[in-house]
Each structure stands twice: as C-alpha cells, then as structure tokens.
Amino acid sequence: MSSKSSIPAPTVKRLSLYLRELEARFSEDGQTVSSQQLGRALGITDAQVRKDLAFVGQTGHPGIGYKANELAHGLRQILGTDRAWRVAVVGAGKLGRALMGYGRFGDKGFDVAAVFDADPKVVGTTVAGHRVRPLQDLESLVAERGIQVGIVATPADAAQQVTDRLVRSGVRGILNFAPIRLNADGCSIVDVDLTLSLEQLVCQVSLGLNRDSA
Amino acid sequence: MSSKSSIPAPTVKRLSLYLRELEARFSEDGQTVSSQQLGRALGITDAQVRKDLAFVGQTGHPGIGYKANELAHGLRQILGTDRAWRVAVVGAGKLGRALMGYGRFGDKGFDVAAVFDADPKVVGTTVAGHRVRPLQDLESLVAERGIQVGIVATPADAAQQVTDRLVRSGVRGILNFAPIRLNADGCSIVDVDLTLSLEQLVCQVSLGLNRDSA
DNA sequence: CGTTGTGAAATGATTCACAGCT
DNA sequence: AGCTGTGAATCATTTCACAACG
Numbered sequence: 001m002s003s004k005s006s007i008p009a010p011t012v013k014r015l016s017l018y019l020r021e022l023e024a025r026f027s028e029d030g031q032t033v034s035s036q037q038l039g040r041a042l043g044i045t046d047a048q049v050r051k052d053l054a055f056v057g058q059t060g061h062p063g064i065g066y067k068a069n070e071l072a073h074g075l076r077q078i079l080g081t082d083r084a085w086r087v088a089v090v091g092a093g094k095l096g097r098a099l100m101g102y103g104r105f106g107d108k109g110f111d112v113a114a115v116f117d118a119d120p121k122v123v124g125t126t127v128a129g130h131r132v133r134p135l136q137d138l139e140s141l142v143a144e145r146g147i148q149v150g151i152v153a154t155p156a157d158a159a160q161q162v163t164d165r166l167v168r169s170g171v172r173g174i175l176n177f178a179p180i181r182l183n184a185d186g187c188s189i190v191d192v193d194l195t196l197s198l199e200q201l202v203c204q205v206s207l208g209l210n211r212d213s214a
Numbered sequence: 215m216s217s218k219s220s221i222p223a224p225t226v227k228r229l230s231l232y233l234r235e236l237e238a239r240f241s242e243d244g245q246t247v248s249s250q251q252l253g254r255a256l257g258i259t260d261a262q263v264r265k266d267l268a269f270v271g272q273t274g275h276p277g278i279g280y281k282a283n284e285l286a287h288g289l290r291q292i293l294g295t296d297r298a299w300r301v302a303v304v305g306a307g308k309l310g311r312a313l314m315g316y317g318r319f320g321d322k323g324f325d326v327a328a329v330f331d332a333d334p335k336v337v338g339t340t341v342a343g344h345r346v347r348p349l350q351d352l353e354s355l356v357a358e359r360g361i362q363v364g365i366v367a368t369p370a371d372a373a374q375q376v377t378d379r380l381v382r383s384g385v386r387g388i389l390n391f392a393p394i395r396l397n398a399d400g401c402s403i404v405d406v407d408l409t410l411s412l413e414q415l416v417c418q419v420s421l422g423l424n425r426d427s428a
Numbered sequence: 429c430g431t432t433g434t435g436a437a438a439t440g441a442t443t444c445a446c447a448g449c450t
Numbered sequence: 451a452g453c454t455g456t457g458a459a460t461c462a463t464t465t466c467a468c469a470a471c472g
Contacts, residue, residue, distance in 0.1 A: 007421065010463070016413040020393065034431065042395065046431090047465060054433065062432045062471040080416035098312030104393070104409055149415065173419040175411060179234065179318070181256065188418035190411050195318055197404050198389060199230040201363065202294035204402035205387040207221065224441070248453065261443060264454065276454045277450040 011052045017042050018049070019075040026068035034065035086113040086146055088171070090162050091153035092122050092132045095177055099153060100128040113145045118158065135162075142169035149173045156180045225266045231256050232263070233289040240282035248279035298323050300360055302385070304376050305367035306331040306339075306346045309391055313367060314342040327359045332372065349376075356383035363387045370394045 007015075021041050026033045035049035042049075053059075053066070058074050060066040076082040087110050089096050099105075100112055115130045116138055117123055123134045133141060141147070150166040152159050152174055159178035166174060166184075173188040179195050221229075235255050240247045249263040256263075267273075267280070272288050274280040290296040301324050303310050313319075314326055329344045330352055331337055337348045347355060355361070364380040366373050366388055373392035380388060380398075387402040393409050 007417075008463070012414055012417050013410070015417070016410050017395075019413075020409075036431085045465065047434095047467095048463090050432065051434085051464080060432055063430050064472070065431065078417065078420075079413050080420040081413060083416075085416055094312045094315040098308045099408070101308040102408065105412065108409055108412065110412060148419070149412075173415045175415050181231075188415060190415040190418070192406065192408065192411050194313070194316065194406065195234075195322055196227070196230050197406050198319065198322065198324060198363075199233075199293050199295060200226055201387045201389050201402060201404040202297075202299055203221075203226050203229070203292065204404070205362070206292075206294040222441070250453085259443060260453090261445095261456095262441090265442080265456085268455065274454055275450075276448075277452050279453065 007055060011055055014042070014044070014048075014052055015056065015075055015079060018052070019072060019079065019081075022068055022072040022075070027072070029069065031068040032061075032065040033068045033071070035060070037065075081109050084109050084111060085149050086111050087149040087151055088112075088114045088116065088138070088142055088147045088166070089130075089151045089153060090116045090135075090138070090166070091155075091158075091177075092117040092119075092125075092127050093153065093155075096151075096153035097127050099151060100130065110149075113147050114141045116141075118154070135165075138162075138165050139169045142166070142171060147171060149175065151175045151177070152182070153177045221269060225269055228256070228258070228262075228266055229270065229289055229293060232266070233286060233293065233295075236282055236286040236289070241286070243283065245282040246275075246279040247282045247285070249274070251279075295323050298325060299363050300325050300327040301363040301365055302326075302328045302330065302352070302356055302361045302380070303344075303365045303367060304330045304349075304352070304380070305369075305372075305391075306333075306336050306341055307367065307369075310365075310367035311341050313365060314344065324363070327361050328355045330355075332368075349379075352376075352379050353383045356380070356385060361385060363389065365389045365391070366396070367391045 018038055021038060022033065035046040039046040039049045056078050058066070058071055089100060089112055092115055096115070100115065105112070112130055115127060115132050116135050117132050118135045123132050125132050148171060150171045152162055154162050156178045159176065159180055160182060163174060163182045163184050167187050171187060174182065174184055176182050176189055176191045179193050182189055232252055235252060236247065249260040253260040253263045270292050272280070272285055303314060303326055306329055310329070314329065326344055329341060329346050330349050331346050332349045337346050339346050362385060364385045366376055368376055370392045373390065373394055374396060377388060377396045377398050381401050385401060388396065388398055390396050390403055390405045393407050396403055
C-alpha cells in the first residue's frame with residue numbers, strides 16, 4: 001500500500017514515451033541507452049530524462065547508461081502495462097467501433113470484456129468479435145467480469161449518466177471521449193477530446209506556433 | 215504580422231473550454247458571466263480565468279462580469295474557429311472513417327475537403343459522402359482545394375512519409391493520430407495518442423490518483 | 429573518457445490579495 | 451454590494467552545472 005508522493009503529471013506522460021522508444025529502438029538483449037539518446041528522440045533534455053527516471057526509482061549506470069530491457073520492464077510495472085486490464089466500451093457508434101477495431105489495444109494489455117449500447121437496433125449485433133449488450137446489463141456484467149476500466153464513447157448528453165453507473169459498478173478508471181467534464185468521484189479520468197485538439201491546432205496555426213502534444 | 219509573445223499552452227487549452235461552456239450555458243442574448251461562474255464549471259479558480267482572458271485581450275466589466283456573446287465571439291476569433299478550415303484526411307481505415315462520421319467537426323468550421331488512402335481496394339469508394347482518392351493525388355488536390363490542415367490517420371510506419379508530403383504541399387497544421395513523433399518543419403502539430411492516453415489512465419489507477427486531462 | 433544523480437538556479441504557471449471600478 | 455485587473459507570493463517544472471562513478 002505504499003504510495004509515492006505522486007508523480008508529476010508531465011513526468012507520467014513522458015514515461016509512456018520513453019517506453020515506446022525503448023520498445024521501438026532498444027529492444028535487443030543487453031542493449032544500453034543513455035539519457036541523451038532518449039532525450040534526443042523525444043525532443044527534451046538529457047537532464048529531464050534522468051530526473052524523470054530517478055523519480056520513479058529507475059537507476060542507470062555511470063559511464064554506461066541504462067540497461068534498456070531492465071528499464072522497459074520497470075516502466076511497464078510503473079505504468080501498469082505489465083498487468084492485463086479488462087475494459088468495457090460504452091457506446092458502439094462510429095467512435096466505439098473504431099476504438100475496438102484499433103488492434104493496438106490488445107498489444108498493450110487491454111482486453112475488451114464487454115460492449116454496451118443504448119440503441120436497441122445495435123444491441124445484439126457483433127462488433128469486432130464482441131456481442132453488443134444492452135445498457136441495463138452494465139452493472140451486472142462489470143461486476144461479473146471484473147472490469148476495471150470504462151471507455152465512454154457515447155454522445156455528450158448520455159456521458160455523465162453512463163459514468164455514474166460505471167463508477168457505481170466499481171470501475172476505477174474512465175477514458176472519456178465525450179466533450180464534457182465528467183464527475184466521477186474516486187475514479188481516475190483521462191479525457192480525449194477531438195474537438196478540443198482541433199481547436200488547439202488551428203489556434204496554433206493562427207498564431208504561427210509549432211508543436212504541442214495533446 | 216504582429217504576433218503576441220505567444221500564449222501559454224495551458225491557457226490555449228482552457229480557452230477552448232471557456233468557449234464550450236459559453237456556448238452551452240451562456241448563449242442567450244445580453245447574458246453576462248463572471249469569472250467565478252466559468253471557473254466553477256471547469257474546476258479552476260476565478261483568478262485563473264481572469265488571467266487567461268486578460269492574456270488574450272478579453273476584458274470584462276467590474277461589478278458585472280463578461281458579456282457572454284462578446285466573449286464567445288472574441289474567443290472564436292483567437293482560436294480560429296470563426297474561419298472555415300479545409301482539412302484533408304489521410305487514411306480511410308477504421309479511425310479515418312470514424313473521424314469523418316463524427317459530425318461535430320462540421321459544426322466547428324472544419325470541412326473535409328479530401329480523403330486519401332494508399333489501399334487500392336479502398337480508393338474510389340465513398341466514405342461519409344467523400345470519394346476516397348489515391349495517395350498520389352495528395353499534392354495536387356491539397357493545392358487545388360486550398361487545404362490548410364491534414365489529419366494523419368495512417369499506420370505508424372506510413373505517418374512520417376505522409377507528413378512530409380502534406381508539409382511540402384503547404385499544409386500548415388497536422389492532427390496526428392499515429393503513435394510516433396512526427397517531424398514537420400514550419401507546421402503546427404497536435405498529437406492525439408490513444409495508447410498514450412490509456413497508459414496514463416492505468417498509471418493513474420495504479421497510483422490511485424485522479425483526474426488529468428489529455 | 430562518457431554518463432549518472434542531484435543540488436541550485438531559472439523559468440513558468442497558479443493562486444493570493446486587494447485596489448479600483450460600476 | 452459584486453466583480454475585474456494585476457502585482458506579489460507561492461508552487462511546480464525545467465534547465466544548469468558539476469561532483470562522483472565505472
């Protein structure tokens with residue numbers, strides 16, 4: 001039950017990027033990687049990389065760098081991608097279907113364990129190998145299948161209601177695609193807001209700025 | 215060619231949220247809104263709201279607040295959503311199709327002006343009312359139709375190549391869905407990275423933290 | 429050598445607190 | 451009264467710089 005005094009949010013974001021880089025270019029056995037190499041690949045300073053890794057207890061070897069596969073293993077553990085996560089997708093519209101078809105989730109240890117929709121015409125159909133269930137089965141199936149994470153891919157006006165039910169059912173994290181601020185006590189939320197991203201993009205373009213991740 | 219000394223990135227993100235809140239709940243004629251009202255809706259302090267708005271030259275009225283529709287109008291201008299943006303979607307796979315079906319873009323002034331795909335089996339089909347074009351027409355169509363923004367919805371290994379061609383064709387902004395760091399000189403980029411978002415979510419869950427927008 | 433780990437300094441963002449306007 | 455605009459203070463994050471290590 002030990003818990004660190006909370007990792008800075010920007011650091012968490014970068015940890016994922018380090019892991020991705022390690023998996024893409026430093027996955028050979030016994031390979032080492034320096035903070036400078038990682039930093040250059042991501043456009044940040046080497047000091048930043050070392051601070052981030054030190055923060056989560058990952059330690060390197062002076063003169064050598066970090067052992068790539070040890071580091072990757074440690075990062076997976078911290079990020080939680082070494083475990084399997086069971087997720088429920090709520091909303092089997094265009095977005096929900098695209099998400100389930102997005103094979104990449106499986107790689108990262110996310111198993112789609114249930115799919116729900118409010119539309120009776122959609123319920124019962126099969127999407128990417130999953131039978132779509134009626135919303136009323138949400139609570140029972142989440143409990144029964146030990147689902148820990150919900151993906152909210154409903155229209156904005158249904159999102160809060162769906163969220164309440166997910167939270168009540170014991171889900172511990174929600175990935176929210178609806179363009180509203182969800183209230184979910186005791187539950188982690190990450191928002192993915194396409195409209196917001198596009199607005200940020202055109203704002204940057206208008207101002208003649210450059211890169212900023214969202 | 216005057217350009218402000220660059221708006222802080224977190225401020226830009228919030229400006230979109232202010233606008234959304236104004237459109238949702240303060241759109242009646244002559245309505246006013248205080249920094250406190252906006253702040254509460256977004257979970258931030260009133261001082262923060264005032265600082266943000268002051269930063270982009272939006273001024274309120276002591277004792278009254280801000281005139282809601284004036285403010286909304288000003289924000290649209292700053293964000294660039296008062297203009298129409300022509301966008302090209304590259305990649306007509308599941309993700310690309312979901313994006314085009316996502317009606318909301320039209321509302322915000324984004325017109326899908328061309329759709330491209332590398333797969334000959336997909337080229338020529340119609341998706342959400344748009345004929346899918348072969349990749350080789352990219353340069354000519356972008357120029358011909360005055361396309362300013364590209365949406366990269368290709369697999370990771372094609373993304374950089376597509377980006378190079380978009381940039382060469384004169385596109386000024388790119389919304390990137392591929393899970394890699396794109397290089398696009400002189401062009402704004404916003405990344406939307408689903409894997410990253412999910413990893414952040416489960417990391418938060420593992421650590422027992424709460425909200426953080428992505 | 430090259431590279432880590434880390435205090436100290438610099439930069440950036442948020443909150444506080446209050447003068448001044450309506 | 452209620453509310454804005456903003457300098458000053460606080461808090462967070464990044465960068466610098468260098469001692470210590472293999």
